[in-house]
Amino acid sequence: MSRGRIWALVLRYTYVYRRSVLRILEIFFWPAVDLLVWGFLTLYLEQRERELPSGVTFLVGAVIFWDVIYRSQQGITISFLEDVWSRNLLNLFSAPVRVSEFVGATCVVGILKTVVVGLYLALLAFFLYRFNLLAVGPSLLPLFVNLLLMGWALGIATTALLLRWGQAAEALAWAVPLAIQPFAAVFYPVSALPSWLHPLAWAIPATHVFEGMRLALRGGSAWSHLLLATLLNFVYLALAGLLFSFLFSEARRKGLLVKIGTQ
Amino acid sequence: MGEFVISVEELRKEFLRDRPVVNGLSFSLRRGEALGLLGPNGAGKTTVIHLLLGLTTPTSGKITIFGLPMPEKRVEVLERLNFASAYALLPSNLTVRQNLMTFARLYGVARPREKIERLLSELEIGPRIDQVTGQLSAGEAARLSLCKALLNEPEILLLDEPTAGLDPDIADKVRQLLRRLRAERGIAMIYTSHNMRDVEEVCDRVLFLRKGRLLVEGSPEEVVRSFRCEDLEKLFIQLARERKQDLPGAISEEHE
Structure with missing residues (x-):
């Protein structure tokens, strides 16, 4: 892998944001809307339900943490779609770019988006709701890294599916993370789900992260959840990598790479 | 030969x-x-x-x-080697410079800024360097594509x-350029x-x-x-x- 080529691609994807105020607004607007809706809902619940003293912490923290997955996944899929939309795939893959370099660059874009939006949401939550993200404690960083890894796995898998089905399936870029959200115990514990859904929920790394976050905010230890989340993430990253590699080869065999690139 | x-x-x-x-x-x-x-x-x-x-x-x-x-x-x-096609455009929302810098880095071109300025000047689109690619005419876009294709020598x-899609004057200039390169x-x-x-x-x-x-x-x-x-x-x-x-x-x- 060439770091120079990865850096070139990272710059290419960030150029888009340097030139477009609308793109930058889009990055900051939707997370802020989510935070406002869930934050105010929780304030309302607190006023009505005195037995939910840490409700704000749970829900506001959940919004910020969920956005880490979403931005990390979007960093990969939207970067790929940028090249599809601009019909640049042919130029890109006729240059000496390895698939691993392309994926590596989009993962870096995912990190950049996640860090920027995460900090922004953390500050917004502090000023609006007096929510301190650092209250999660020392497990904050590993929880964050696990969400980032899950976002990468989702992003790589989604991009592989886009390679297979092309621009017609671009809605997957937004739909895949949202389809997982109801089962990932983001805003409620796993116990709130029907028991037959529990195995599915526990197979999602994010479930362990959100359960761990709730434990940590109540003063408990999140480390056992973190360990499971990390193991699951490595399994899913490996599977997503294999899927991408297989579907990229198939796209070259079937001429789909060219077709997507010139549609 | x-x-x-x-x-x-x-x-x-x-x-x-x-x-x-x-x-x-x-x-x-x-x-x-x-x-x-x-x-x-x-x-x-x-x-x-x-x-x-x-x-x-x-x-x-x-x-x-x-x-x-x-x-x-x-x-x-x-x-x-390199490639140029009338059907593989460079991203229209980036400037000419940003597009060429991206590909110069991908091809590991030494002293990319000088190289880009020289090639753009040779292809008579030097003044367009900070223009958004989508604002270029078809002839300028074709020459930009050639410029990208020549970055790595x-x-x-x-x-x-x-x-394809070029007026006879620009098409002639492109042919002259290709003959000269050869x-x-x-x-x-x-x-x-x-x-x-x-x-x-x-x-x-x-x-x-x-x-x-x-x-x-x-x-x-x-x-x-x-x-x-x-x-x-x-x-x-x-x-x-x-x-x-x-x-x-x-x-x-x-x-x-």
């Missing part, structure tokens, strides 16, 4: 079973040579370019570029209809075009393809003479329309 830089043997590509788009094609390209790929729509010209670039993988056959097998040594090969240029740098080229004037002016040799098969091979003058046509354009029409067995100069293929 120098040694072979591209060698293609019995190349076959099927996107659907038993419906080959490229069918048993063999040819080679020497260093510094310009080879025109001609043929009607659906002849397989663009697919051949994509196979040479490793964007598509062959069903069977062998491609060797600079003595290295493709697509197995894709990255090593692509570092030494390629030994081979693969050009897929580089003058003369000065000895770049080998594979050139697809529906514009026979392009081919006559730029190419030493042409391969006429129909339904993925090689029909005629030779210099533009030779093939025109052997078919007793007035020019390459008339020959193109004749070859595209007539049945193969009615063509006295066509290459026979035992497996047809």
Whole structure:
């Protein structure tokens, strides 16, 4: 892998944001809307339900943490779609770019988006709701890294599916993370789900992260959840990598790479 | 002429079973040579370019570029060649400079800023350097695409209809540039075009393809003479329309 080529691609994807105020607004607007809706809902619940003293912490923290997955996944899929939309795939893959370099660059874009939006949401939550993200404690960083890894796995898998089905399936870029959200115990514990859904929920790394976050905010230890989340993430990253590699080869065999690139 | 830089043997590509788009094609390209790929729509010209670039993988056959097998040594090969097409645009929402800097870094170009400014100036689009690519005219966009293709000082240029959609003045400038590049740098080229004037002016040799098969091979003058046509354009029409067995100069293929 060439770091120079990865850096070139990272710059290419960030150029888009340097030139477009609308793109930058889009990055900051939707997370802020989510935070406002869930934050105010929780304030309302607190006023009505005195037995939910840490409700704000749970829900506001959940919004910020969920956005880490979403931005990390979007960093990969939207970067790929940028090249599809601009019909640049042919130029890109006729240059000496390895698939691993392309994926590596989009993962870096995912990190950049996640860090920027995460900090922004953390500050917004502090000023609006007096929510301190650092209250999660020392497990904050590993929880964050696990969400980032899950976002990468989702992003790589989604991009592989886009390679297979092309621009017609671009809605997957937004739909895949949202389809997982109801089962990932983001805003409620796993116990709130029907028991037959529990195995599915526990197979999602994010479930362990959100359960761990709730434990940590109540003063408990999140480390056992973190360990499971990390193991699951490595399994899913490996599977997503294999899927991408297989579907990229198939796209070259079937001429789909060219077709997507010139549609 | 120098040694072979591209060698293609019995190349076959099927996107659907038993419906080959490229069918048993063999040819080679020497260093510094310009080879025109001609043929009607659906002849397989663009697919051949994509196979040479490793964007598509062959069903069977062998491609060797600079003595290295493709697509197995894709990255090593692509570092030494480049590609421009009227159908592969550079991102319209980036500036000319941003687009070229991206590709200069991808190709590991030394002193990219100077290189970009010099190439843009040579191609007479220097003043457009900080303009958004989407605001360029078709002629400027085609020259930008060529500029990208020259960034890494390629030994081979693969050009897929580089003058498509250009007015005669700009098309002529592009042809002049390509001739100059060949003369000065000895770049080998594979050139697809529906514009026979392009081919006559730029190419030493042409391969006429129909339904993925090689029909005629030779210099533009030779093939025109052997078919007793007035020019390459008339020959193109004749070859595209007539049945193969009615063509006295066509290459026979035992497996047809």
